[in-house]
Amino acid sequence: MIERKHTLSRRSFIIRGAAAGGAALLGGCDQLSQSPSFRDMLDRAEGLTEWAQSLVLSQRSMAREYAESDISVYFKPNGSTRVADPEYIRASQNGFVDWKLRISGLVERPGEFSLDELRRLPSRTQITRHDCVEGWSAIGKWKGAQLGPILQSVGLKPDARFIVFHCADKLSFFSNYYESIDLIDAFHAQTILAYEMNGAALPVPHGAPLRLRVERQLGYKHAKYIQHIEVVASYSDIGDGRGSYWADRGYEWYAGI
Structure with a gap:
């Protein structure tokens, strides 16, 4: 003690x-x-x-995990809650059966993963607290593919440093949402690409079909509606060069709790 x-x-x-x-x-x-x-x-x-x-914060330290009884009755969706992109709308109306996650950039084997393929990869289920920079928190149960094994499967090149998430939603007229993390967080055990929430398929307001859960950082880092992962040496060419949609607007890029 x-x-x-x-x-x-x-x-x-x-x-x-x-x-x-x-x-x-x-x-x-x-x-x-x-x-x-x-x-x-x-x-x-x-x-x-x-x-x-x-x-x-140790590189291996874990965010606190909770019991089923701690799950919040209401979990407010953060950020955008819908996507206007016609291709996304078509995919959602078909249950995302034809949806694909694209991985490109500094990898040996660029490619695509369907939702079924992601479900067959090493997964993790965790009950964690989502802390929003606006001041509210909620506890939810998430299941998804661990990001680390996915990156290992495509083979990172030696100069890979950051993982950039390109999303289908827009919070402004000109830009889709984007976020990035470093390799330490990417390979953390609790960093997952979640496709389930509270035992059911991830709802659209919470980022269906796939969202990032990077449990040791604030909520705006948990990118929703992920459609493309890009591995880069630097995020200086992403958006305005600060690594994420909100960092380009004055927030901290590293939002550790």
């Missing part, structure tokens, strides 16, 4: 210190947000936050 209290105290000290630095920066955002030097400083601050979290 003493050791755990010490660990939590150290974690709180580091993360609160990083948060305090961020708060000091944000206080002048209105006046400085257009300054290139200020943007560079924010980028460095984000890197410090990620570094601080990496000090207290």
Whole structure:
């Protein structure tokens, strides 16, 4: 017990210190947000936050898992809840039997996986808490294919560094949703491509037919409606170059809990 209290105290000290630095920066955002030097400083601050979290989070540490009795009666869908893309609509009306997940980029064997093929791959079931940056949380049961074995099956090239998720939904007129994670999170045991929620097929508002569950990060990292996975050396060419839809709009790319 003493050791755990010490660990939590150290974690709180580091993360609160990083948060305090961020708060000091944000206080002048209105006046400085257009300054290139200020943007560079924010980028460095984000890197410090990620570094601080990496000090207290083991690469193998697991997000807490819960009992069936803890599952939330209502689980609010995060982000978008529908997709207007005609190809997606046709696939959903057919139960996604003809839907395919495409994997490309820095892999030895680019290819496609049907939903049935994904269901036959090594899977994991976990009951975890979804924490939204808006301040709400909910507990759900997820089942899906572990991302690590999928990446091993297609063969990562030596310069592969990040996994980018291209999605079917749009939160703005010009851009489909996109997200990325590094290889540490990609190969974590709890990182899955979920096709079931609470014992049933993943509902459309929650990202059917496939969504990312990266349980050690905040909800906006859990990309929904995944249609294409791209393996890259850098995410500088994705969107505005910050690695995800929300990071390009001021959120942190690394959203560790």
